[in-house]
Amino acid sequence: MAGDGDRGLAGRAAAGDAAAFAVLVEEHAPRLHRWLVATGTPHHDAEDVVQEAFLRAHGAIARYDARWAFSTWLFTIAHRLRLDQAARRRDHATLDAVPVLAAEPPTDPLPEGGLWARARELLPVEEFRLLWLHYAEDQAPSAVARVLGINPIAARVRLHRARKRLEAALRADPAFTPAEVLS
Amino acid sequence: MSDVPTRLRDEARAIRSTADAGLAGRVLASMPAGGMPTRPPLRFPILLAAAALLMIATAVAMVAGPRAAAPVRPVAMRMPAPLTLGEMLDGAQAGLPVTAINSELNALGADLTAVARTVRSAVPF
Numbered sequence: 001m002a003g004d005g006d007r008g009l010a011g012r013a014a015a016g017d018a019a020a021f022a023v024l025v026e027e028h029a030p031r032l033h034r035w036l037v038a039t040g041t042p043h044h045d046a047e048d049v050v051q052e053a054f055l056r057a058h059g060a061i062a063r064y065d066a067r068w069a070f071s072t073w074l075f076t077i078a079h080r081l082r083l084d085q086a087a088r089r090r091d092h093a094t095l096d097a098v099p100v101l102a103a104e105p106p107t108d109p110l111p112e113g114g115l116w117a118r119a120r121e122l123l124p125v126e127e128f129r130l131l132w133l134h135y136a137e138d139q140a141p142s143a144v145a146r147v148l149g150i151n152p153i154a155a156r157v158r159l160h161r162a163r164k165r166l167e168a169a170l171r172a173d174p175a176f177t178p179a180e181v182l183s
Numbered sequence: 184m185s186d187v188p189t190r191l192r193d194e195a196r197a198i199r200s201t202a203d204a205g206l207a208g209r210v211l212a213s214m215p216a217g218g219m220p221t222r223p224p225l226r227f228p229i230l231l232a233a234a235a236l237l238m239i240a241t242a243v244a245m246v247a248g249p250r251a252a253a254p255v256r257p258v259a260m261r262m263p264a265p266l267t268l269g270e271m272l273d274g275a276q277a278g279l280p281v282t283a284i285n286s287e288l289n290a291l292g293a294d295l296t297a298v299a300r301t302v303r304s305a306v307p308f
Contacts, residue, residue: 033202136195
């Protein structure tokens with residue numbers, strides 16, 4: 001985890017160092033975008049969320065709590081923005097009766113037939129987000145809980161449940177090599 | 184061979200980026216001009232200055248200590264002289280005459296009679 005270096009950069013950014021903030025953007029913007037797209041956010045919406053998340057982080061950098069990794073803080077902001085965006089879109093869909101999502105070319109980053117693609121097929125989106133934050137973003141369960149706004153114990157339980165469900169589904173799948181899972 | 188968590192971590196490293204190379208640049212370009220916002224200035228400097236002055240005054244008063252107390256002169260306590268036996272008997276005779284004892288006994292007898300009457304009337308047999 002690049003937490004300690006990011007904490008230092010965030011501290012310098014809070015003291016007014018714009019170059020330190022630029023390093024944080026370079027480091028985290030692609031990761032945040034990848035998480036958003038992998039968990040179902042359309043490509044252009046993901047870019048809007050990334051921009052808005054960094055804008056909020058920029059404005060509130062003085063209030064950044066260094067007890068948490070910068071990525072935890074940033075992903076928390078982005079997750080809330082995405083929830084707001086989804087709620088607004090639902091409202092507009094109800095009012096205007098227009099399609100919720102505009103058609104756009106597929107930009108799926110998950111390799112076909114890979115474990116992450118299988119996990120996304122098998123798991124509810126909330127469990128997939130948990131799994132991603134923990135295993136792909138290397139966030140501790142308490143940090144995952146903070147990002148998703150859930151209880152840390154619930155995060156641990158859901159993480160365990162998601163992993164077990166994935167393992168069980170893969171065991172039952174003849175296309176998957178059981179030995180790789182059961183070892 | 185590896186377990187699911189290890190494979191998830193390994194495969195996550197191989198997942199390609201979804202953002203184009205210009206994303207970070209566009210994000211930085213969208214930031215407000217004028218550099219990084221720093222910690223906001225204190226909103227009520229006058230109140231804070233007043234509070235600081237009050238704290239300094241309190242500290243100075245505590246360091247100086249309480250004002251020296253005036254010396255206390257001991258005053259001898261005057262104890263009343265004990266009564267003699269004659270004085271006590273005189274007082275008893277004056278405060279409790281014999282007629283008063285008789286009247287008290289009569290009043291007590293009247294009270295007992297009244298109580299007995301009440302009890303008798305309250306009992307139904």
